[in-house]
Amino acid sequence: MQVTETLNEGLKRGYAITLTADELDAKVHEKLAEAQPEVEMKGFRKGKVPMALLRKQFGQRLLGESMQEAIDGAMSKHFEDTGDRPAMQPEVKMTNEDWSEGDDVHVEMNYEKLPDVPEIDxxxxxxxxxxxxxxxEDVEEALKNLAETAQDFKERQDGVKSKDGDQVVIDFVGKVDGEAFEGGAAEDYPLTLGSNSFIPGFEEQLVGVTKGEEKAVEVTFPEEYGAENLAGKAAVFDVTVKEVKKPVAAEIDDELAKKFGAxxxxxxxxxxxxxxxxxxxxxxxxxxxxxxxxxxxxxxxxxxxxxxxxxxxxxxxxxxxxxxxxxxxxxxxxxxxxxxxxxxxxxxxxxxxxxxxxxxxxxxxxxxxxxxxxxxxxxxxxxxxxxxxxxxxxxxxxxxxxxxxxxxxxxxxxxxxxxxxxxxxxxxxxxxxxxxxxxxxxx
CATH class of the missing domain: 1.10.3120.10 (Trigger factor, C-terminal domain)
Structure with missing residues (x-):
């Protein structure tokens, strides 16, 4: 195997690798000899098939494999001998594309080596x-923010209209085509306006209501709604507003601490x-x-x-x-x-x-x-x-x-x-x- 340097410019390296026909033939022979003891063929006992017959039967199949192994071996030895570490996968190509069995194999290898990194103290x-x-102050500010996330709700004065973010306590009955449907009714239900926990359009219609008000909320169930009997259907919810509450930060005390595991x-x-x-x-x-x-x-x-x-x-x-x-x-x-x-x-x-x-x-x-x-x-x-x-x-x-x-x-x-x-x-x-x-x- 002959390896000749063709490029040495900065970190760029190029090499011409020549695998002679004799070396390739020897590699094929080595593989055949290794396999011979285990080969059985009609007319011959196991391990007694003549080498010439094995070469005729399997030689072509082993030729490419042997060529690749020889070239890979040459590259590995080259990097071991030179200490070069390629920055990326080396570019390897066969230069005699008209190669036929019996010819030498000519390969070109190009790569960029990793640089020698200087040592530093x-x-x-x-x-x-x-x-x-x-x-x-940082702790108190964080504590205040924590209390706001653990907000409570305090009842608004009678006659004050609900706002987005308020909690309304409601009774409701939902109807489709004038008939109440299963799961469409509740009493004393606490609903936070703006939470998007109800059907689209429901909560928005309860912004501006007051305690004691009755309201017919008209909505349409989404087409992809889970209950097939309601999907895409228009519905009316008869709603009674029992309380309107505004959000207030939780009290900063031991009870708040316990809510957060302290x-x-x-x-x-x-x-x-x-x-x-x-x-x-x-x-x-x-x-x-x-x-x-x-x-x-x-x-x-x-x-x-x-x-x-x-x-x-x-x-x-x-x-x-x-x-x-x-x-x-x-x-x-x-x-x-x-x-x-x-x-x-x-x-x-x-x-x-x-x-x-x-x-x-x-x-x-x-x-x-x-x-x-x-x-x-x-x-x-x-x-x-x-x-x-x-x-x-x-x-x-x-x-x-x-x-x-x-x-x-x-x-x-x-x-x-x-x-x-x-x-x-x-x-x-x-x-x-x-x-x-x-x-x-x-x-």
Missing amino acids: LTDLSVTKPVAKASD EDLEGLKGQIRERLEAEYQGAARQVVKRRLLDVLDEKVQFDLPPSLVDAEAKQIAHQLYHEDNPDDHGHDHGEIEPTDEHKTLAERRVRLGLLLAEIGNQHEVQVTDAEMTQAIMNQARQYPGQERAFFDFVRQNQQMQQQLRAPIFEDKVVDVILDKAKVEENEVAKEDLQKMLDELDEV
Whole structure:
């Protein structure tokens, strides 16, 4: 097997591989000899079929297989000997397309190698991490918002008309063609106007009613309504309004705390403080991670494989197109040409991706099976009722697994770097932390 270099330009490499006819023939013979002991053929005992007959019977079938194995073996040996790691799948093609049995096989292989990533002293890196504490005011504000979500209803004065968001307590009887139907009546039913819990058009007609008022509400059941005897039918509901109540925030007391699983109000405040500080820590993590990546991006420069940069730029352009055009759910919009801004961002992502991968390999960072399982389960929750099918799909899809593994690996490498770098904590107000977070989205 002869391998000759034809291209060595930057990270681009090209090689001509020649597999001689004798080498290919020897490979076929080796396969036939390996199979001979198990072959049975009419007129011959098992294992006694002559090699010439085996070659005539199976030689053509083994020729292509042997050729592929020999070329794959030559490529594997080449990467082992040179230490090259192709950035993407090498382009391999046969150059003598008029090849016939007995000829040498000529193959051309081209690829871009991954660059040698320079080592950096992680202890020489420095970054500032914002730290925000949950103040008493923050806790009180969150507690107030929580009380509003746990709203109660208080009766309005007689004669005051109902508004959207109010609760009306009603008796009603529904009729189709003048006849009451099963399930169409109730007494003392509390209905929140605007909740869309009744047939379309029902709640809107009760906005503006007063206590004691009687009203005929006319609606039409949807065509796809669950009860076939009512689907698409016009109906009239005779409604008596017994109470009109306005929404009021729940009292901030021990009873409210118990609604949210705490023993008392102080316990609920403690839970809120922990939740707020966990949110602040998550935000601070995003900020310090971006700052760290900025430091790394400025500190390290090396050649990048053009194919990786181009692929990343196209991916960025495609993603941003769909963000700008959310109503376009298909992919028949034609090719989206990346801009210079997309290419610059792609270069940064590729450079940082290669650098983090190298640091991760040096420090033996691994994504565990438990971490992968948790990531899959988190994604599966987005598909209620289909969690098992999604789980099985990911298990059988290497590309999907890589998409889930990559961010976990990146975060673990960032943790390694932050553990060794000089990290200075700087206490900030939550408003300043939010501003820092917003600025990340603008970049």
